[in-house]
Amino acid sequence: MAGTTPSVVVLSGGISHERDVSLRSGRRVVDALARLGWAVTTAEPDARLLTALLEQRPDVVWPALHGASGEDGSLRALLDVSGLTYIGSRGPAARLAWDKPTAKRIVSDAGGTTPASVTLTREVFREIGARSAIDTILGSMSEQLVVKPARGGSAQGVTVVDEAQQLPRALMDAFTYADEALIEQRITGTEVAVGVLDGDEGAEALPAVEIVPRSGFYGFEERYTAGATRFYTPARVPAEVAEAAGDLAVVAHRAMGLRHLSRADLVIDGEGRPWFLESNVMPGLTETSLLPQALLSTGRDLSSAYAAITQRALAGA
Structure with a gap:
């Protein structure tokens, strides 16, 4: 590699619900690395992908894929067995983070704080009946809830519940995606996202x-529509609270064995205590995404930052 520039294949698109977001993330990565004069091409995950990658043998594959196709660990496991070098967490670690109940348990076992929760399958919900399930849930939790698919991203299928009668519809919306x-x-408080880099x-x-978010809820539209959400970097919280949030994000990154980059979504309560919600093994890299905003706030430009991540992968780190 001495004296040469790496060849990089950026994977984007796919057939998940987050296809458009992935295409936007992929374009941003391509633009950032191309500014360095690197040989960067793009590819979509399809029936020819693995054959093409094995024939081409790029120096690095960057899976800028969101949703199941890029973050559930399956494609990454295939890249592992193929011997190809790629950016991001390996297959088994990605699978842990992709499953939100599993990720919460791992972070809790590692000493992190995460809100109380219940996981409910579609089959049990149908078999025992909505009323019975809801009464049981509300017997141990208040009506102030968040319902989300156990696996998924970009807030798709997520509902904020204020009253018990909203719960059945919220569950059905979540079951649409998982x-x-x-x-x-x-947990009521300040929503923050903390990126982690190795x-x-x-x-x-x-x-x-x-x-x-201007609407009060950080949903899909609020994430990817310019002007729909205000972002403050760094977050407007005391230094010790920001440090605690960073520590929790690092705990999640390490506990699940994540690699190269990740992003933890947290909420900070009124007492300044951060709570872990989920981790993303391939954070959004669009023009409105959070990890790029955090990188830029440190004075780094995206080209050099993404190059450093790529070099770590090349070095086998």
Whole structure:
């Protein structure tokens, strides 16, 4: 590699619900690395992908794929057995993070705080009846809940529940995207996202990005529509609270064995305590995404930052 520029294939698109977001993330990665003069091409995950990659043998594959096709660990496991070098967490670690109930348990076991929750399958919901399931849930949790698919991203299928009568519809919306729904006690406070990058000294938390959606809910449209959400980087919280949020994001990154980059979604309650919600093994990299905003806030440009991530993969780190 000495004296040469790496060849990179950026994977984007796919057939998940987050296809359009992935295409936008992929374009941003391509643009950033191309500015360095690197040989960067794109590819979609299809029946020819693995054959083409094995024939081409790029120096690095960057899976800028969101949703199941890029984050559930399956494609990454195939890249593992193919011997191809790629950016991001390996297959088994990605599978842990993709499953929100599993990720919450791992982070809790590692000493992190995460809201109380119940996981409900579509089959059980149908068999025992909505009324029975809801009465049981509300017997141990308040009506202030968040219902989300147990696996998925970009807030698709997520509902904020204020009253018990909203719960059946919220569960059905979640079941549209996954066979399991996570019913989580809602923590009221400041929403933040904390990116984590692996470096020479280990995992490092980037500045927390504070999220203030104009609608009051950080849903799909609020994430990817310019102007729909205000972001503050660094977050407008005391330094010790920001440090605690960063520590929690690093705990999640390490506990699940994530690699190169990740992003933890957290909420900080009124007492300044951060709560872990989920981790993303391939954070969005669009023009409105949070990890790029955090990187830019540190004075780094995206080209050099993405190059550094790529070089870590090339070095086998």
